[in-house]
Structure formats: structure tokens, C-alpha cells
Amino acid sequence: MKNNNKVLLSYYNQRLVRLEKKSSYYKLYGGKNQAKQLARLEKQITRLEEKINQLTQVRKQVIDKRILELESLIKTTELESTKKELLSELDSLKARESLLTDQKHMLSLSHLTMKFGGLKAVDDLSFVVNRGEIFGLIGPNGAGKTTVFNCITQFYKPTFGAVYYTNRHGEVVNLTDYKVHNIIDLGIARTFQNVELVWELSVMDNLLVGAHSLFTSGFFTQLFHLPKMKKEETLLRNKALEIIESLGLTPFKDMIPYGLPYGVLKKIELARVLMTNPSLIILDEPAAGLNDSETKELAHTIKEIKNKYNLTIILVEHDMELVMDICDRICAMSFGQRLAIGTPQEIQSNKDVQVAYLGGE
Numbered sequence: 623m624k625n626n627n628k629v630l631l632s633y634y635n636q637r638l639v640r641l642e643k644k645s646s647y648y649k650l651y652g653g654k655n656q657a658k659q660l661a662r663l664e665k666q667i668t669r670l671e672e673k674i675n676q677l678t679q680v681r682k683q684v685i686d687k688r689i690l691e692l693e694s695l696i697k698t699t700e701l702e703s704t705k706k707e708l709l710s711e712l713d714s715l716k717a718r719e720s721l722l723t724d725q726k727h728m729l730s731l732s733h734l735t736m737k738f739g740g741l742k743a744v745d746d747l748s749f750v751v752n753r754g755e756i757f758g759l760i761g762p763n764g765a766g767k768t769t770v771f772n773c774i775t776q777f778y779k780p781t782f783g784a785v786y787y788t789n790r791h792g793e794v795v796n797l798t799d800y801k802v803h804n805i806i807d808l809g810i811a812r813t814f815q816n817v818e819l820v821w822e823l824s825v826m827d828n829l830l831v832g833a834h835s836l837f838t839s840g841f842f843t844q845l846f847h848l849p850k851m852k853k854e855e856t857l858l859r860n861k862a863l864e865i866i867e868s869l870g871l872t873p874f875k876d877m878i879p880y881g882l883p884y885g886v887l888k889k890i891e892l893a894r895v896l897m898t899n900p901s902l903i904i905l906d907e908p909a910a911g912l913n914d915s916e917t918k919e920l921a922h923t924i925k926e927i928k929n930k931y932n933l934t935i936i937l938v939e940h941d942m943e944l945v946m947d948i949c950d951r952i953c954a955m956s957f958g959q960r961l962a963i964g965t966p967q968e969i970q971s972n973k974d975v976q977v978a979y980l981g982g983e
């Protein structure tokens with residue numbers, strides 16, 4: 623029963639993503655049956671949401687029961703190794719439970735561990751990211767920050783631990799159950815530590831490439847370049863134009879990125895990420911290589927797009943001024959472990975952080 627529910631939930635959830643894609647396509651497409659199709663999809667989505675809701679309640683009861691069971695087992699178990707296993711299962715269930723109960727929580731890392739041979743790049747790391755916040759991850763070189771990002775986006779499969787995420791419909795999923803290319807469908811998008819653009823394509827085309835996950839035309843439509851696809855491209859082009867304008871990139875839209883100032887390249891990356899309709903964006907060192915005024919402008923841009931597109935943002939950054947300026951909360955890491963978590967003020971005055979990261983007094 624428990625597992626059936628889990629499979630069914632995951633199936634419904636994937637179906638929901640497909641319906642959502644279709645619906646956003648019709649919204650863009652505006653064909654003659656648009657209103658009718660949208661109403662039909664809306665109905666299907668609502669029905670599916672209801673089913674998911676019911677199943678989620680059942681799963682929540684199952685989880686609650688297991689939590690109680692584990693708590694009493696832990697009290698009576700004497701064997702240390704068994705106790706440790708039970709405690710870790712309990713923690714993981716509680717992390718999932720917290721996302722199910724508190725709509726404010728969006729992402730929860732539970733005992734995340736990533737080993738490379740003998741090296742623990744991420745070591746038993748847990749934290750929660752709230753919806754709508756800018757969350758900073760800081761730490762010295764090699765602390766494991768990029769590895770955390772790679773474990774969230776499933777670029778790496780974590781050795782141990784879970785990454786719970788609440789999708790657009792309030793369902794809690796474990797990202798480690800997903801493949802790297804499906805993560806984008808859940809509304810999670812990232813930029814990389816080094817600028818990764820297609821250098822031979824114009825800025826506009828770079829954005830259109832970024833929107834590939836929105837394309838719903840099938841293989842044959844694309845093969846024969848049928849009118850439907852032409853229409854899709856026009857609509858995506860309009861969306862790209864809107865994003866380009868809101869990031870102040872209009873003068874560069876037909877240029878190739880090669881040779882453009884670094885500050886502009888970083889903005890193009892952000893624009894490309896926005897093309898995928900994300901809820902959560904993950905930025906790896908967005909200010910690296912920028913001068914002071916470009917960094918200030920970037921800080922402003924990040925805050926602006928967060929509000930305009932209703933985003934949650936996690937970022938890794940070495941520029942402390944930027945981090946302290948824009949982050950609501952910060953997690954400081956050292957040797958793969960969590961050193962401290964809190965507001966910028968709390969992190970700045972934390973003794974451990976000062977010693978490990980800021981080099982002490």
C-alpha cells in the first residue's frame with residue numbers, strides 16, 4: 623500500500639508536469655481553440671491536484687506513523703549502529719514531513735553526503751531553504767559548495783542522503799529519484815561557475831536554446847518545420863525579448879557573446895535560465911570576474927528578477943559584500959560540513975566562521 627502510493631504519486635506528478643507544459647504552450651500559442659483547450663486542461667490539472675492532495679495526506683499519515691514507530695524503537699535499541707541507522711531514517715522522514723507541513727519550506731537537504739574515493743566533498747550536510755528567499759552558500763575553496771549544487775541538480779548522485787523539494791503543486795519529491803535532464807521540468811535551473819554560453823550563436827539564439835524544455839512540437843513537426851513550430855518560435859522569441867529587455871540586454875540581442883564584457887555575459891546566462899520558467903535558480907559564483915560596479919549592478923538585477931519572476935535563489939559566492947547585501951540567510955561550509963547557518967549578521971559575528979573562513983580577527 624505504502625509503495626503503491628509512492629509510485630502513483632510519482633506518476634501523477636509526472637503527468638501534472640506534462641499537462642502543465644501543454645497548458646503553458648496553449649497560453650503562448652493562442653490558436654483558435656485556445657480558450658476551450660485551456661479550460662479542458664485546467665479541469666484536468668485541478669482533478670489531478672485533488673488526487674495528489676488526497677494521496678499526499680495518506681502518505682503523510684504513513685510517515686507520521688513511521689516516525690512514532692522509529693521514536694519508540696530508538697528508545698529501546700541498544701546496539702549503537704542500529705540506533706544510528708534508525709536516527710538517520712527518522713531525520714530524513716522529519717525533513718520530508720517539514721516540507722509537507724510547512725508551505726514556507728521549499729528545499730531540504732537531509733544528511734547529504736558525496737564521496738569521491740576517500741574524500742568526503744560533502745559530509746552529512748542538512749539545511750532548509752525557504753520559498754522566496756535568497757540563500758547563500760559560502761566557504762573556502764574546496765569546501766564542497768559546487769558539489770552541493772551538483773547533488774541538488776543530480777549532476778552527481780549523492781552517496782547518501784536526500785534532497786527534498788516542493789514542486790509547483792505543493793508535492794514533495796526527493797530529487798535523488800530524478801535524472802539530471804528531468805530536474806529542469808520541476809522548475810529548477812542553474813548557472814555554472816564558468817560562463818557557459820554557445821559562443822557562435824547570437825544572444826537571442828542562446829536564449830532560445832535555453833528554452834528547449836518548453837518546446838512541445840514533436841520530432842516530425844520539427845523535422846518538417848511545420849507552421850506550428852514557426853508559431854512556437856515566434857512566441858518564444860517574444861518571451862525572450864521581454865526577458866532581454868528586463869535585464870537591459872536589448873543593445874546586445876543580435877550580437878554573438880564572444881568579446882562582450884563579463885558583466886553582460888553573466889546577465890545573458892541569467893536571461894537564459896529565466897527562459898525555462900524556473901521556481902528555483904541556483905547560481906554558482908555569479909559575481910566571479912566582475913568589477914565593483916558590475917557586481918553592484920548584478921546584485922540589483924538578482925533582487926529585481928527574484929521579485930519579478932517570483933523566484934527562490936540559492937547562490938555560491940566569494941564576494942562577501944554581495945553575499946551580505948542580498949542574502950536573506952547564509953550557510954557557511956568548511957570541509958564539506960555545515961559550520962553555521964543564519965542571517966548575514968549572525969554569520970558575520972559567528973566565531974567559527976571568522977576562524978575558518980574570514981581568517982579570524
Ligand SMILES: Nc1ncnc2c1ncn2[C@@H]1O[C@H](COP(=O)(O)OP(=O)(O)OP(=O)(O)O)[C@@H](O)[C@H]1O
Pocket residue numbers: 738741743761762763764765766767768769770815
Ligand atoms: N568530480 C570530482 N572528482 C573528485 N573530486 C572532486 C570532484 N568534484 C569535486 N571534487 C573535490 O571535492 C572537493 C570540493 O570541491 P568543490 O568544487 O565542491 O568545492 P567548492 O567549495 O565549490 O570550491 P571553489 O570555491 O574553489 O569553487 C574538492 O576537494 C574537490 O577537489
Ligand SMILES: [Mg+2]
Pocket residue numbers: 767768769815
Ligand atoms: Mg565551486
